[in-house]
Amino acid sequence: MSNAVMESKPSVPDEIPTFTATLIIRRFDPDVDTEPRWQDFDVELHGTDRVLDALHKIKWEQDGSLTFRRSCAHGVCGSDAMRINGRNRLACKTLIKDLDISQPIYVEAIKGLPLEKDLVVDMEPFFDSFKSVNPFLMAGGLPKDGKERKQSPVERARFDDTTKCILCAACTSSCPVFWTDGQYFGPAAIVNAHRFIFDSRDENAQVRLDILNDKEGVWRCRTTFNCTDACPRGIQVTQAIAEVKQAILRGKP
Ligand code: SF4
Ligand code: FES
Numbered sequence: 001m002s003n004a005v006m007e008s009k010p011s012v013p014d015e016i017p018t019f020t021a022t023l024i025i026r027r028f029d030p031d032v033d034t035e036p037r038w039q040d041f042d043v044e045l046h047g048t049d050r051v052l053d054a055l056h057k058i059k060w061e062q063d064g065s066l067t068f069r070r071s072c073a074h075g076v077c078g079s080d081a082m083r084i085n086g087r088n089r090l091a092c093k094t095l096i097k098d099l100d101i102s103q104p105i106y107v108e109a110i111k112g113l114p115l116e117k118d119l120v121v122d123m124e125p126f127f128d129s130f131k132s133v134n135p136f137l138m139a140g141g142l143p144k145d146g147k148e149r150k151q152s153p154v155e156r157a158r159f160d161d162t163t164k165c166i167l168c169a170a171c172t173s174s175c176p177v178f179w180t181d182g183q184y185f186g187p188a189a190i191v192n193a194h195r196f197i198f199d200s201r202d203e204n205a206q207v208r209l210d211i212l213n214d215k216e217g218v219w220r221c222r223t224t225f226n227c228t229d230a231c232p233r234g235i236q237v238t239q240a241i242a243e244v245k246q247a248i249l250r251g252k253p
Helices: 052-060 124-132 153-157 178-180 187-197 205-212 226-230 238-248
Strands: 018-027 038-048 079-083 089-090 105-110 116-117
Touching: 018 052, 018 238, 038 052, 052 089, 052 105, 089 226, 124 187, 187 205, 187 238
Parallel strands: 018 105
Antiparallel strands: 018 038, 079 089, 079 105
């Protein structure tokens, strides 16, 4: 007779139900295609999955050539903005269960920036606009006490909203003015200018206001609110643009 101890089997939780969703993805391979084309994929998913999980399943199990950007997978790095059912969103923050899966889910690259491959666009023009507004603290000399540049909670709160930007480009690439023109600085650059224009420690607000008073600056905004609707961080983008316009007209308050 064996002395082996019979271990009781751990109880297996009920299997999480799965379902099949259809993703229709706008593909483009510059080595093969002259025009983008739509391709269907059926994917087995859980209700807790996000669009990013669906894209990973397709890439790992069906078509390794599917190309998209992502890094953190948690809404922090801003690298996976894309158009999902016609709206700019982060794939890693869009739950499949919040979409109507009785219909196909359409996924395509953000608009207004050069398409490189599948869901990847060239972000250089976007970052060029961002860099052109001097998105960093500009303050000369030493702090009064020689140690630190102090700021009250009220002064800090003045620009809190615009500190939340993760440079995903969802706002800029949802803007019809940016689509048609490509020269417009775009909402994200203005948001990041706002962040420093209204920082009490910064001494060069006027430099940024002069840059944004350009013909490609804030006056191109037509207040369509697409940018505010698209922002995955909930930043009041249109309001920030309006505040910069006010500061150009009346000076930094
Ligand atoms: S303002 Fe919002 S949508 Fe625009 S780049 Fe920043 S985080 Fe993205
Ligand atoms: S992967 Fe980083 S924000 Fe979505």
